[in-house]
Amino acid sequence: MRRAICPGSFDPCTNGHLDVFSRAAEMADEVIVAVLINKTKSSLFTVAERIEMLQEVVAPLPNVKIDSFHGLLVDYCRERQAQVIVKGLRAVSDFDYELQMAQMNYRLSRLETVFISTNPLYGYLSSSLVKEIATYGGDVAGLVPDLVLERLLEKISGTIRA
Amino acid sequence: MRRAICPGSFDPCTNGHLDVFSRAAEMADEVIVAVLINKTKSSLFTVAERIEMLQEVVAPLPNVKIDSFHGLLVDYCRERQAQVIVKGLRAVSDFDYELQMAQMNYRLSRLETVFISTNPLYGYLSSSLVKEIATYGGDVAGLVPDLVLERLLEKISGTIRA
Amino acid sequence: MRRAICPGSFDPCTNGHLDVFSRAAEMADEVIVAVLINKTKSSLFTVAERIEMLQEVVAPLPNVKIDSFHGLLVDYCRERQAQVIVKGLRAVSDFDYELQMAQMNYRLSRLETVFISTNPLYGYLSSSLVKEIATYGGDVAGLVPDLVLERLLEKISGTIRA
Amino acid sequence: MRRAICPGSFDPCTNGHLDVFSRAAEMADEVIVAVLINKTKSSLFTVAERIEMLQEVVAPLPNVKIDSFHGLLVDYCRERQAQVIVKGLRAVSDFDYELQMAQMNYRLSRLETVFISTNPLYGYLSSSLVKEIATYGGDVAGLVPDLVLERLLEKISGTIRA
Amino acid sequence: MRRAICPGSFDPCTNGHLDVFSRAAEMADEVIVAVLINKTKSSLFTVAERIEMLQEVVAPLPNVKIDSFHGLLVDYCRERQAQVIVKGLRAVSDFDYELQMAQMNYRLSRLETVFISTNPLYGYLSSSLVKEIATYGGDVAGLVPDLVLERLLEKISGTIRA
Amino acid sequence: MRRAICPGSFDPCTNGHLDVFSRAAEMADEVIVAVLINKTKSSLFTVAERIEMLQEVVAPLPNVKIDSFHGLLVDYCRERQAQVIVKGLRAVSDFDYELQMAQMNYRLSRLETVFISTNPLYGYLSSSLVKEIATYGGDVAGLVPDLVLERLLEKISGTIRA
Numbered sequence: 001m002r003r004a005i006c007p008g009s010f011d012p013c014t015n016g017h018l019d020v021f022s023r024a025a026e027m028a029d030e031v032i033v034a035v036l037i038n039k040t041k042s043s044l045f046t047v048a049e050r051i052e053m054l055q056e057v058v059a060p061l062p063n064v065k066i067d068s069f070h071g072l073l074v075d076y077c078r079e080r081q082a083q084v085i086v087k088g089l090r091a092v093s094d095f096d097y098e099l100q101m102a103q104m105n106y107r108l109s110r111l112e113t114v115f116i117s118t119n120p121l122y123g124y125l126s127s128s129l130v131k132e133i134a135t136y137g138g139d140v141a142g143l144v145p146d147l148v149l150e151r152l153l154e155k156i157s158g159t160i161r162a
Numbered sequence: 163m164r165r166a167i168c169p170g171s172f173d174p175c176t177n178g179h180l181d182v183f184s185r186a187a188e189m190a191d192e193v194i195v196a197v198l199i200n201k202t203k204s205s206l207f208t209v210a211e212r213i214e215m216l217q218e219v220v221a222p223l224p225n226v227k228i229d230s231f232h233g234l235l236v237d238y239c240r241e242r243q244a245q246v247i248v249k250g251l252r253a254v255s256d257f258d259y260e261l262q263m264a265q266m267n268y269r270l271s272r273l274e275t276v277f278i279s280t281n282p283l284y285g286y287l288s289s290s291l292v293k294e295i296a297t298y299g300g301d302v303a304g305l306v307p308d309l310v311l312e313r314l315l316e317k318i319s320g321t322i323r324a
Numbered sequence: 325m326r327r328a329i330c331p332g333s334f335d336p337c338t339n340g341h342l343d344v345f346s347r348a349a350e351m352a353d354e355v356i357v358a359v360l361i362n363k364t365k366s367s368l369f370t371v372a373e374r375i376e377m378l379q380e381v382v383a384p385l386p387n388v389k390i391d392s393f394h395g396l397l398v399d400y401c402r403e404r405q406a407q408v409i410v411k412g413l414r415a416v417s418d419f420d421y422e423l424q425m426a427q428m429n430y431r432l433s434r435l436e437t438v439f440i441s442t443n444p445l446y447g448y449l450s451s452s453l454v455k456e457i458a459t460y461g462g463d464v465a466g467l468v469p470d471l472v473l474e475r476l477l478e479k480i481s482g483t484i485r486a
Numbered sequence: 487m488r489r490a491i492c493p494g495s496f497d498p499c500t501n502g503h504l505d506v507f508s509r510a511a512e513m514a515d516e517v518i519v520a521v522l523i524n525k526t527k528s529s530l531f532t533v534a535e536r537i538e539m540l541q542e543v544v545a546p547l548p549n550v551k552i553d554s555f556h557g558l559l560v561d562y563c564r565e566r567q568a569q570v571i572v573k574g575l576r577a578v579s580d581f582d583y584e585l586q587m588a589q590m591n592y593r594l595s596r597l598e599t600v601f602i603s604t605n606p607l608y609g610y611l612s613s614s615l616v617k618e619i620a621t622y623g624g625d626v627a628g629l630v631p632d633l634v635l636e637r638l639l640e641k642i643s644g645t646i647r648a
Numbered sequence: 649m650r651r652a653i654c655p656g657s658f659d660p661c662t663n664g665h666l667d668v669f670s671r672a673a674e675m676a677d678e679v680i681v682a683v684l685i686n687k688t689k690s691s692l693f694t695v696a697e698r699i700e701m702l703q704e705v706v707a708p709l710p711n712v713k714i715d716s717f718h719g720l721l722v723d724y725c726r727e728r729q730a731q732v733i734v735k736g737l738r739a740v741s742d743f744d745y746e747l748q749m750a751q752m753n754y755r756l757s758r759l760e761t762v763f764i765s766t767n768p769l770y771g772y773l774s775s776s777l778v779k780e781i782a783t784y785g786g787d788v789a790g791l792v793p794d795l796v797l798e799r800l801l802e803k804i805s806g807t808i809r810a
Numbered sequence: 811m812r813r814a815i816c817p818g819s820f821d822p823c824t825n826g827h828l829d830v831f832s833r834a835a836e837m838a839d840e841v842i843v844a845v846l847i848n849k850t851k852s853s854l855f856t857v858a859e860r861i862e863m864l865q866e867v868v869a870p871l872p873n874v875k876i877d878s879f880h881g882l883l884v885d886y887c888r889e890r891q892a893q894v895i896v897k898g899l900r901a902v903s904d905f906d907y908e909l910q911m912a913q914m915n916y917r918l919s920r921l922e923t924v925f926i927s928t929n930p931l932y933g934y935l936s937s938s939l940v941k942e943i944a945t946y947g948g949d950v951a952g953l954v955p956d957l958v959l960e961r962l963l964e965k966i967s968g969t970i971r972a
Contacts, residue, residue, distance in 0.1 A: 112188065133756070262933070586774075
């Protein structure tokens with residue numbers, strides 16, 4: 001596996017995402033974490049902010065790069081000459097949707113998707129749940145990398161002040 | 163991904179298995195298809211017969227080797243210096259069990275399992291279903307490689323004669 | 325839908341099975357309830373006993389007939405010129421297995437399977453659960469037709485005496 | 487089964503839908519494909535456009551008619567004197583929701599729902615996925631009937647121009 | 649189990665909810681049914697109306713109280729000194745999401761969630777389905793308590809007049 | 811919740827079981843861990859051995875008692891005047907079967923079953939997997955209580971010598 005893509009919104013990235021990046025980095029020569037630019041979906045962090053946080057988070061992983069894309073994932077992978085998408089699976093409801101996408105992407109351009117079983121400790125983690133808890137003052141330390149925690153709290157207090 | 167293991171009973175191997183082998187061979191430098199030797203479970207083909215059929219089936223895939231093992235998969239993988247198990251996922255009921263095994267294997271020795279979404283055409287295929295259909299005279303051509311089909315029919319007619 | 329088949333072991337038939345028969349009888353011109361003869365699986369009632377009970381149970385449904393078969397269901401359906409199999413679905417775990425069988429049967433001979441959502445009242449019913457409860461003296465009245473209840477109790481007291 | 491209803495949005499209809507229509511047409515004397523008019527949900531094609539495409543698509547199936555409805559499906563079925571709804575099931579996540587609707591519709595007016603296992607080749611197909619891929623210039627030929635493909639491309643280039 | 653919380657929107661409460669309340673009341677010394685105040689989600693009934701209906705509905709259950717909360721459920725439970733959340737499970741799709749929430753709540757503050765298997769008769773019931781059916785003139789008697797039925801019909805006719 | 815029952819085979823008990831016992835002990839005044847005596851199923855440890863290990867394992871939990879039973883769980887619970895069964899849920903495949911049993915037990919004698927979401931760390935644990943790993947010399951420390959580990963290794967080495 002020469003080059004693998006980890007696509008997602010990462011708004012913000014969690015320790016569950018980081019677990020997937022590290023495990024993908026063990027398997028592929030090069031891993032590209034690719035932030036999906038989706039103008040029709042509102043987000044807490046801008047794409048630039050998300051990329052910046054991801055770059056710091058994956059700094060200890062030398063073969064992981066950060067990038068962004070819009071449009072079809074199959075087109076982006078072709079352009080980057082990546083053969084494989086790597087995804088973490090948490091639960092059965094993930095599986096059903098992800099299997100559908102994987103089969104469609106394989107049909108569209110023989111793009112392969114491999115699924116990693118995530119660390120069970122992160123099975124209940126999602127970016128949206130983390131944001132919801134932090135917004136109401138809940139403690140999300142240990143659920144996201146420290147530098148994400150800091151910016152998440154700043155962002156939320158700024159949002160509340162605004 | 164330098165060396166990946168595809169473990170299974172392969173009694174006999176089907177076109178669904180072959181699909182997984184070919185896709186694993188695209189991703190890893192070397193793929194070892196490893197037949198599990200399980201003396202407590204009865205089988206139609208001997209381990210030797212299964213290995214022989216697999217060798218012919220994967221002949222066109224230069225980086226795929228056939229082997230057998232008994233005991234724990236994690237021990238076998240350590241011995242063969244393989245870092246990754248590759249499995250095809252067909253349905254949700256597969257997923258639940260396989261995820262449990264994957265998490266246990268990761269805990270036992272950081273052995274990684276990656277799941278490939280199988281070709282939907284083979285989603286309903288299993289060795290046991292193929293044997294059952296063939297036993298009652300049903301047509302399994304197209305479900306197994308041709309050379310497997312031939313030996314399956316011989317084996318079954320021999321079993322009935324015996 | 326001219327002729328539909330409801331295959332099964334029916335060891336013994338439950339009110340859940342009867343619910344499926346009645347609903348199939350509303351949809352098809354003729355319904356054949358077909359008892360699978362499986363010599364490798366032990367059963368509480370003989371095939372003859374099961375057929376006799378079924379005949380009494382479906383007596384009020386004029387377009388339902390009882391029959392038995394062995395071998396492949398697709399062969400039996402072709403022989404009886406039936407185009408459709410009717411199955412009740414109770415739970416997700418049923419669904420996964422039944423979908424696999426349905427897709428295989430469709431591939432083998434274009435035999436169609438239709439699934440009926442069973443009455444939620446019978447969602448937790450199965451022949452094996454009914455037998456287990458009755459064996460330990462639990463009350464299964466209301467779970468099986470009255471005439472089945474009577475013979476089930478006779479059979480179990482006979483088994484215990486034996 | 488005299489008259490069966492295949493309800494849906496069909497925005498636009500895919501080869502998966504067409505597979506369900508053809509199989510329903512084999513089982514019922516008459517099949518009505520009924521477009522749900524839902525004013526609160528935005529759509530790519532108008533109801534009139536969807537009906538026109540469906541009429542061309544089912545032209546080779548003499549016992550399939552196209553219609554539209556709003557309000558409750560049970561009321562529409564009663565009005566059209568249809569006894570049965572036919573639905574294609576693709577995945578487990580479909581099943582859970584559809585079973586809930588089926589049990590509610592049965593309770594509301596004894597309206598029966600039968601589920602067909604779709605062709606595994608179309609398991610990953612949905613109207614929304616087709617629209618998303620086409621919008622980004624992906625190739626959806628083979629996923630929708632040819633006449634739908636043509637209008638989908640026109641519609642999307644028109645939307646982009648607008 | 650001294651004090652248990654049944655959280656939800658209850659817009660409006662159904663006979664399925666009432667079934668959960670009664671069963672929780674058998675197990676805990678005190679049950680608090682807590683209406684989640686969510687200003688970003690539109691509702692048919694105001695929080696005050698929902699509380700009033702719930703109070704009438706649970707009047708025969710002496711150890712069940714009605715309350716409302718906003719913010720994080722874990723904070724509300726700590727404030728009310730409740731150790732346990734009680735939830736009814738209807739289907740597998742419920743389970744996946746609820747298990748994720750339960751594990752997060754346990755991590756956040758050792759808050760325990762227990763799941764009750766609902767009466768299969770109410771497995772297909774949800775507030776949103778009840779509202780949809782009633783809006784189109786369908787009969788929801790038997791799905792909600794009588795006093796809820798009355799106000800639901802008033803509310804809907806008022807909405808239509810408005 | 812005055813008295814709750816945790817039924818099972820516990821051959822042997824794992825840290826996942828212990829997690830369920832401790833959490834049940836927080837919720838109920840008294841918890842009875844009840845070993846099912848099933849003469850038709852072979853086991854590694856005798857019922858007496860399993861009871862002895864359980865007694866040592868739950869020694870720090872003053873309101874947890876160990877017992878054994880045969881026959882129907884509903885009869886045992888009635889005899890012990892227990893109103894509630896407590897079960898840990900690990901995965902979706904557990905859920906389907908357990909929900910069926912829970913609904914049957916409720917119907918048989920209004921016996922309530924509550925499900926606890928297990929610690930995700932133990933989601934992949936089962937007695938049979940632990941036995942299989944230990945048999946092949948794998949390391950199961952941390953998966954079972956220390957005293958169970960010791961006897962498991964003794965038992966297995968004895969089995970191999972025998």
